[in-house]
Amino acid sequence: MSPKKSFLKILFQAALIVVFSLFIGVIYNTLSKEGISLKGSWSRKVLSDSLVVPYSYDKADPPAVTLTQAMTYFQTHSTVFLDARLEGDYKAGHIPKALNLPFEEFEQYYPKIEPLLSKDKDIITYCDGTECEASLFLARLLKERGFKNLKIFFGGWNEWNKAGLPVEKTL
Amino acid sequence: MLFRLIVGITFVYASLDKIAHPDEFARAVYNYRILPGFLINIFAITLPWIEFFCGLFLILGLFIENASLLILFLSLVFALALSLNFLRGIDIACGCFTTDPNAKKVGAVHLTQDIILLLMSIQIFIYNRNFLSLQKLFQKK
Numbered sequence: 001m002s003p004k005k006s007f008l009k010i011l012f013q014a015a016l017i018v019v020f021s022l023f024i025g026v027i028y029n030t031l032s033k034e035g036i037s038l039k040g041s042w043s044r045k046v047l048s049d050s051l052v053v054p055y056s057y058d059k060a061d062p063p064a065v066t067l068t069q070a071m072t073y074f075q076t077h078s079t080v081f082l083d084a085r086l087e088g089d090y091k092a093g094h095i096p097k098a099l100n101l102p103f104e105e106f107e108q109y110y111p112k113i114e115p116l117l118s119k120d121k122d123i124i125t126y127c128d129g130t131e132c133e134a135s136l137f138l139a140r141l142l143k144e145r146g147f148k149n150l151k152i153f154f155g156g157w158n159e160w161n162k163a164g165l166p167v168e169k170t171l
Numbered sequence: 172m173l174f175r176l177i178v179g180i181t182f183v184y185a186s187l188d189k190i191a192h193p194d195e196f197a198r199a200v201y202n203y204r205i206l207p208g209f210l211i212n213i214f215a216i217t218l219p220w221i222e223f224f225c226g227l228f229l230i231l232g233l234f235i236e237n238a239s240l241l242i243l244f245l246s247l248v249f250a251l252a253l254s255l256n257f258l259r260g261i262d263i264a265c266g267c268f269t270t271d272p273n274a275k276k277v278g279a280v281h282l283t284q285d286i287i288l289l290l291m292s293i294q295i296f297i298y299n300r301n302f303l304s305l306q307k308l309f310q311k312k
Contacts, residue, residue, distance in 0.1 A: 014237040014244075017228075021220035022213075029193060029216045036193045036216070039209050086262070131204075 052130045053154050062139045062150035067163060070124060070153040074165075079122040082113075082142075084134035085157070095126070095160055096168040103127070103134035106141055122149045129158035174291040175229045178242060181288060182226030189219035202263050203252055221245070229295065239296040246289035253282050 029035040045053050050066040057064065065073065073079040074095070081098035083090045090100040101113045117123065123142065127134035139150045153160075161167060189196040197215035200206060206214055221241060228238035256263050257278055 010236045010240055013234065014241045017224055017234070017237055017241060018217075018221055021224055022217045024224075025216040025218075025220040026213075028190070028220070032193075034191065034193060036197055036212050038213055038216070 051154070053152075054130060054133050054136060056133055057136060057152075057154075061136060062143060062152055065124065065151045065153050067153075067155045067159050069151075070126075070155070070160070071165065073122060073124055073151070076122070079124060080117060081153075082123060082125045082138065083157075084125050084127040084138040085132075089128075089157075091170040093161065093167050093169050094157065096166050098126075098168075101138060103138040103141070106138070117147070119147050120149065122151065123147060124151045124153050126153040126156040126160075129156040130154050132156065175232070175235070175239075175295050178239075178288055178291050178295065179226045179229030182222045182242060183230065184226075186219040186222035186226060189215075190223065193219075199263075202261075203256060204259075204261060205252055205255065218245075236296060239292045243289060243292040243296060246285050246292060250282060250285050250289060253278060253285065257282075 026038070029038075045055060045057060047053060047064065048066075050068070051064055053064050074081070081095045082101045083094045083098045084101060084103045086102050086104065087100055090098075090102075094100070099113055099116060101109050125135040125139045125142070127138075135152050135154065135156060139152050142150055193212075193215055196219065197212050200211050200215050201208075222245070225238040225241050225245075228234045229242070253263070263278065
């Protein structure tokens with residue numbers, strides 16, 4: 001057999017392994033308790049013109065706020081903004097007076113931030129923008145810990161920065 | 172032979188967690204921001220099984236050429252996907268954009284591991300295919 005032909009044969013057989021895996025995968029997924037739908041919904045949800053939320057946002061989650069609403073909260077000084085991004089991103093620029101509580105390193109940062117928060121006051125979480133879920137997951141964690149007035153600003157840092165609003169950097 | 176076992180075990184091991192938690196893996200795939208939404212779940216369902224079978228075949232020494240070629244291809248795609256998000260500045264752990272140096276370090280470690288696997292699978296594809304393999308037994312008959 002010529003080398004080219006044998007390579008094509010290998011390729012063909014490899015494709016068979018893929019088809020076989022697809023077959024097994026779909027069957028396993030149908031039978032398994034952990035199975036997921038074959039066609040997922042991974043697009044963002046549009047709640048209104050100015051309010052777009054990630055696909056994972058649920059009705060039971062803390063309410064989402066628009067940029068305008070976030071600005072209003074920003075002007076009431078009792079509202080605390082929580083930046084759910086990693087420290088490096090926070091330092092590079094954040095909403096003024098926002099505290100850094102990275103979702104990914106929650107356990108490490110929470111003890112330091114907790115004394116600064118009040119369970120009854122307004123807290124707004126945000127991260128990068130609509131594409132990120134750190135703000136949502138952070139809000140969920142805080143909700144579990146008994147915080148009552150949580151809100152999520154999904155527009156996040158991107159929308160805030162783009163709108164030319166005041167920003168703060170940590171050197 | 173040693174490479175075959177290392178790559179095989181790595182792939183089988185890597186596949187099991189993904190098979191057990193398809194929802195988490197689908198989220199990880201989504202976080203790469205490469206595949207269109209409607210392909211994500213079917214990809215997340217199929218890929219772990221491809222990994223599983225290829226890994227198993229390498230360990231047993233069956234269909235070695237096919238399995239190593241597939242693994243080669245998968246590692247290459249993974250390396251490209253990682254590099255792409257590296258350049259775009261997306262932190263694949265959370266799927267968000269980041270400038271955090273730690274996130275980049277994680278990416279670099281993954282990329283190195285993947286390239287090592289890639290090189291091993293090239294070696295398997297080209298050399299000593301039949302040493303201590305079931306395939307060899309079949310060929311003798």
